[in-house]
Amino acid sequence: MTEKTHASLAIPARETEQGEHQLPPRQREWKRAKIAVVIVFVLLVVGTLRTVIANVMQNREVTATAQQNATQYVNIVTPTQTDGSGNTLLPGTLRGYVESPIYARATGYLLHWYADIGARVKQGQLLAELDTPEIDQELAQALAQRQQINSSLALAKSSLERWQQLRQRDAVSQQELDERQSTYTQDLANLAAADANVKRLQQLESFKRIVAPFTGVVTQRNVDVGDLIDAGSGTSRALFALAQSDPLRVYVQLPQAYAQNVTVGQKVVVTQAELPGQQFNGTITHMSGAIDVPTRSLQIEVTLPNPDDKLRPGAYVQVAVPAAAHARLTVPGNALLFRAEGPRLAVVDAKGVVSLHKVVIAQDLGQQLEIESGIDPTDRVIINPSDSIADGDHVKVQPQSQQKNGKGAS
Structure with a gap:
């Protein structure tokens, strides 16, 4: 910039200062007051805008956090379809043949x-x-x-x-x-x-x-020398208890769903948890002629040879009996919801909407449930659902939570 330009800018500034000095003192104070008011007003406006913007951003953040907290994250599994063959393990009790x-x-x-x-x-x-x-x-x-x-x-x-x-x-x-x-x-x-x-x-x-009325093993002795023995079994105690341990009887309560799959003479396999890796072959020798009404089960009797006396009367065993003749779906036991209307399973669709399906349980296998009806093989079943879950709820599926074989994250 040239010296001439600087000179031209300096002349108006000097003229302005001279003009202000030429104004009366009262007008100069009034002019300065107006400038101060404008500055304060601008600062107030800026502060107000800053507060409003901060509130808006905070409200948006609170809303987003609330929505995120309100979202239900669930784990799902797909039901496993059985092939309708194989055996089903049922509990049984060993008893002496006599x-x-x-x-x-x-x-x-x-x-x-x-x-x-x-x-x-x-x-x-x-x-x-x-x-x-x-x-x-x-x-x-x-x-x-x-x-x-x-x-x-x-x-x-x-x-x-x-x-x-x-x-x-x-x-x-x-x-x-x-x-x-x-x-x-x-x-x-x-x-x-x-x-x-x-x-x-x-x-x-x-x-x-x-x-001894028969050949066997003494399982109880309830008397000793000098005891007064009363005749009969009404009020007196038994002197001894005797059991025939070879062969043994196994009594099994067979669910009604499997009652048509067993016949007299059919072979079964008996196992005991205390004898891992050992199997004992028995034969169904008797079947009750009617379904027990309270339990909806059929009592069967298995005759089990026990020549080496490895098994003892009174022991808890598991009996493998023929499974259902038709295929069923199995889901984890922790997927079941207990409602007043009956058992339910929570199924989520592709949009994340929950629907509660009424199901009929064919058999409780402990960690797994065998479902007779109520779900399809392609349904996505929620495991560990909350007690408050209801029809129409929106949920979000956890990434990579869907698994097969009735297993899922807990």
């Missing part, structure tokens, strides 16, 4: 016992002996009474024979002969009653010897 508590038939004191728990006994083997003094005395009395009646009968018989001879000579009346005949007949009946009483007491006395 099991019996052994009670006393005679009252007395335990004199001695010969078999403890775990002992293997043969049929007819002596288990314990009782001391029965009352029965012994009753038997002695019955024998004496029978001897007394027998002597009376001999006298009545000889008297009858003499009176029969006298009647042939017409020395006695028919009435007297009939009386002797009646006395003899009565003594015969008394002797028969005495014999029956003696046999009863002899049989009762034989029960002093407690013997």
Whole structure:
């Protein structure tokens, strides 16, 4: 810029300052006040705009955060379709082929016992002996009474024979002969009653010897020497408990859905958790003729050989029975919703809209549920749904949460 230009700019500035100096002092103050007001007004406007913009941005941020917090994120799985073949594991209980508590038939004191728990006994083997003094005395009395009646009968018989001879000579009346005949007949009946009483007491006395009714193992011994034993099973306790461990019986409650898939003579496999890797082959030998109404199940009985005594009566086992004849869908157990209307599964569509499907559960397999109807193989089922989820809710599926084989993120 040239010196001439600087000179031209400096001249108006000097003129302005000279003009202000030429104004009266009051007008100069008024002009400065107006400039200050304008500056303050501009600052207020700028501050107001800044506050409004900050509020708008904060409201937008709060709204976005609320929307983000309100969004439900879910994990989904697709149902797995079974092939309709294979076996289904059901719980069962091992029982001895024959099991019996052994009670006393005679009252007395335990004199001695010969078999403890775990002992293997043969049929007819002596288990314990009782001391029965009352029965012994009753038997002695019955024998004496029978001897007394027998002597009376001999006298009545000889008297009858003499009176029969006298009647042939017409020395006695028919009435007297009939009386002797009646006395003899009565003594015969008394002797028969005495014999029956003696046999009863002899049989009762034989029960002093407690013997094993069948070959098996003693599972309980509830008495000891000197115990007072009461006859019968009403109020008294069992002396022993005996079980036949080979073969065993397995009782299984078969769901109604599988009742048509089993028949008598069918082979099954029995496993026990405490014996990993070992399988035991059994045969269905009996089936209940009706479905149990409270449980909607059919009781079946499996006969299981146990020659090496690896399995014990009373143990919990699993029995593999034939599965359903038609294919079903399975989903994880944590996908089920319990509502007042019945069990439901939450299914989400491609738009993220939830719909609750009413389902019929064919079987509860623990971690998996076998579904009879209510869902399709292509449905996306929500696992671990919240209790408040309802029809029409909008959810967002977690990325890569959809899995097969009925497994998903928990």
